[in-house]
Amino acid sequence: MTDTPKIRLRDVRKAFGSKVVLDGVDLDVRARHGMVVLGGSGSGKSVTIKCVLGLIRPDSGLIEIDGRDVSAMTDRQRTEIMDRTGMLFQNGALFDSLPVWENVCFKLLAQKRISRAKARDKAAEILAQVGLAPSVGDLSPAELSGGMQKRVALARAIAAEPDILFLDEPTTGLDPIMGAVIDGLIVDCVKRLGATTVAITHDMASARRIGDDAAMIHKGKIIWNGPAATLGQTGNPMVDQFARGEREGPIQMELRK
Numbered sequence: 001m002t003d004t005p006k007i008r009l010r011d012v013r014k015a016f017g018s019k020v021v022l023d024g025v026d027l028d029v030r031a032r033h034g035m036v037v038l039g040g041s042g043s044g045k046s047v048t049i050k051c052v053l054g055l056i057r058p059d060s061g062l063i064e065i066d067g068r069d070v071s072a073m074t075d076r077q078r079t080e081i082m083d084r085t086g087m088l089f090q091n092g093a094l095f096d097s098l099p100v101w102e103n104v105c106f107k108l109l110a111q112k113r114i115s116r117a118k119a120r121d122k123a124a125e126i127l128a129q130v131g132l133a134p135s136v137g138d139l140s141p142a143e144l145s146g147g148m149q150k151r152v153a154l155a156r157a158i159a160a161e162p163d164i165l166f167l168d169e170p171t172t173g174l175d176p177i178m179g180a181v182i183d184g185l186i187v188d189c190v191k192r193l194g195a196t197t198v199a200i201t202h203d204m205a206s207a208r209r210i211g212d213d214a215a216m217i218h219k220g221k222i223i224w225n226g227p228a229a230t231l232g233q234t235g236n237p238m239v240d241q242f243a244r245g246e247r248e249g250p251i252q253m254e255l256r257k
């Protein structure tokens with residue numbers, strides 16, 4: 001018997017006015033595995049994730065989390081799922097008006113799962129997991145380098161020990177070594193938490209490091225999915241062109257049409 005996918009999309013469709021963005025997306029994300037979603041700019045990667053997060057309502061199709069249809073959930077059931085979901089935004093999206101420790105414990109404080117008195121120590125504990133000193137907790141996000149901000153954003157995303165972690169371009173804007181460090185932290189956190197991750201990335205080295213599985217979206221459909229380790233040698237000309245970053249190939253030919 002096969003395990004129920006953690007996240008399952010079937011024939012998910014979404015148009016904005018006359019512009020069809022998702023044209024029947026089918027995707028299974030295995031529990032406790034990393035899925036990376038690839039695709040050109042504007043291909044619908046973020047819209048797909050926003051549909052799963054409930055930030056955008058698809059026009060039609062099925063989205064299940066743990067085998068349960070999200071559209072049939074009560075607000076309370078949906079909130080429960082969101083409480084167990086972490087999100088690392090592309091730009092970090094830290095709150096500049098709050099010190100790092102409050103950013104890290106934001107969700108725990110908002111959900112009253114921790115007192116303010118305890119939150120500072122808790123933040124120090126989580127910051128240590130992403131390789132940052134406790135003193136960083138007292139700084140403002142504006143005082144941090146880009147790499148440190150990403151680490152803090154990761155600390156915030158994992159603080160509430162999520163079951164599902166969405167990562168939107170976790171290594172964009174980082175130098176290659178810092179990118180590898182962040183990827184290592186993501187993989188460690190996921191192993192420790194037993195979480196399922198869905199990452200959007202344009203960084204193929206990162207995709208191979210954090211992904212067990214990969215899927216490519218093109219023209220609103222998933223045109224390929226398979227092991228992330230095979231990216232560049234999948235045998236699918238579009239995926240391989242994309243993964244190798246080659247100018248010439250089927251995608252370029254379509255752009256020229």
Ligand SMILES: Nc1ncnc2c1ncn2[C@@H]1O[C@H](COP(=O)(O)OP(=O)(O)OP(=O)(O)O)[C@@H](O)[C@H]1O
Nearest residue numbers: 016019021039040041042043044045046047048200
């Ligand atoms: N709220 C919205 N209203 C109208 N159009 C939207 C909305 N959100 C997204 N779109 C459109 O949907 C398309 C897909 O956007 P999406 O953000 O999913 O792209 P993406 O694949 O994540 O791209 P990138 O790699 O550049 O971030 C784009 O053409 C975008 O303009």
